[in-house]
Amino acid sequence: VIRPQQPGASPRAQRPFLRRLREHPLLLVALLLQSALVLLPLVYMLSTSFKLPVEVFEVPMRWIPRELRIENYVEPLQQRPFVRWFINSTIVAVSVTILNLSRRSWRATASRSSPIRAATSCSASSWRPSSSRSRPSSCRCSSWCAISAGSTPTRA
Amino acid sequence: LALNTGVPFRNAFRVINFVPVVISWAIVAIIWKILFHHQGLINQVLVAFGIDRIAWLQSTSAAPWAVIIPSIWKELGFYTVIFLAGLQTIPRIFYEAARIDGAGTLQAFRFITLPLLRPILFFATIIAVIEGVKVFIPQFVMTGGGPSGATKVIAVSIYETAFAFGRMGRAAAMSVLLFAIVLALTLMQNLVYGRDRS
Numbered sequence: 001v002i003r004p005q006q007p008g009a010s011p012r013a014q015r016p017f018l019r020r021l022r023e024h025p026l027l028l029v030a031l032l033l034q035s036a037l038v039l040l041p042l043v044y045m046l047s048t049s050f051k052l053p054v055e056v057f058e059v060p061m062r063w064i065p066r067e068l069r070i071e072n073y074v075e076p077l078q079q080r081p082f083v084r085w086f087i088n089s090t091i092v093a094v095s096v097t098i099l100n101l102s103r104r105s106w107r108a109t110a111s112r113s114s115p116i117r118a119a120t121s122c123s124a125s126s127w128r129p130s131s132s133r134s135r136p137s138s139c140r141c142s143s144w145c146a147i148s149a150g151s152t153p154t155r156a
Numbered sequence: 157l158a159l160n161t162g163v164p165f166r167n168a169f170r171v172i173n174f175v176p177v178v179i180s181w182a183i184v185a186i187i188w189k190i191l192f193h194h195q196g197l198i199n200q201v202l203v204a205f206g207i208d209r210i211a212w213l214q215s216t217s218a219a220p221w222a223v224i225i226p227s228i229w230k231e232l233g234f235y236t237v238i239f240l241a242g243l244q245t246i247p248r249i250f251y252e253a254a255r256i257d258g259a260g261t262l263q264a265f266r267f268i269t270l271p272l273l274r275p276i277l278f279f280a281t282i283i284a285v286i287e288g289v290k291v292f293i294p295q296f297v298m299t300g301g302g303p304s305g306a307t308k309v310i311a312v313s314i315y316e317t318a319f320a321f322g323r324m325g326r327a328a329a330m331s332v333l334l335f336a337i338v339l340a341l342t343l344m345q346n347l348v349y350g351r352d353r354s
Binding site for chain 1 (some may be wrong): 190191194264
């Protein structure tokens with residue numbers, strides 16, 4: 001029986017830093033460049049957030065504004081109902097999270113009593129590689145899980 | 157794949173890749189609208205390399221790219237996490253056995269990684285296609301569907317029909333059609349995937 005490897009248990013991950021650096025120099029450079037590209041718009045947003053409107057499209061662009069305009073942060077907090085908006089967002093986020101999680105836990109509970117429900121509740125795990133697919137703990141009927149996942153039934 | 161190796165700062169790279177996913181689409185669209193401005197950072201970089209400025213948001217040929225690039229930037233981290241989850245479920249023993257049998261990196265990728273990642277590929281493709289078909293915010297915020305309808309997608313068209321022209325019935329019918337298109341695409345992918353697996 002082949003058991004899936006535990007996440008983070010890779011022996012490669014435990015090697016000394018310098019050795020890993022020597023093993024993957026090009027990969028490191030490529031990932032650094034890619035990360036810089038990913039972070040660039042975010043740094044640009046941060047830089048723009050401290051600028052005057054006339055400075056935003058200045059040529060050549062300045063990453064660090066001449067004068068840090070803190071008012072861009074203070075004005076929305078003082079002049080707009082920012083706290084109210086934040087509370088609204090929090091209400092939506094908390095409600096969605098609680099309702100989603102309660103629905104999931106209901107499906108997990110329901111799966112113990114019905115094979116059809118079991119098949120539905122196990123479908124979320126069906127996108128794991130078939131070689132390492134194991135029976136989810138909430139699923140008591142392996143054949144229904146296997147049908148849901150689109151593979152042959154596994155033997156427990 | 158690179159993020160699943162023992163490369164230094166691996167976790168930092170994973171976090172950086174995921175950061176755009178947690179940013180609201182509205183904010184992403186505004187950031188990229190400023191970046192694609194005629195005097196924005198991207199055109200300044202082009203000029204620095206001796207290339208003429210591009211009217212990213214006004215040209216019918218460039219505008220689609222101006223909304224595609226932010227979509228890739230934002231969604232890449234999500235699919236990275238999905239693929240990483242898939243890669244980490246592939247037992248290392250398969251690769252060790254392949255190495256003993258004399259398989260190279262490419263062969264291991266072709267005959268171990270790719271087949272075992274097939275369900276992940278299927279899931280990611282379905283989600284990407286659905287997200288792509290129902291995309292709305294970047295087009296609405298960055299170009300408003302223009303220029304000359306070059307970036308007008310179904311969702312923007314539905315919104316305009318309902319709230320700009322007040323044709324609620326037609327907009328509802330278009331929404332049903334959009335649902336049917338998404339369903340058909342998903343079923344087609346399911347058929348292709350099922351046939352490949354059998």
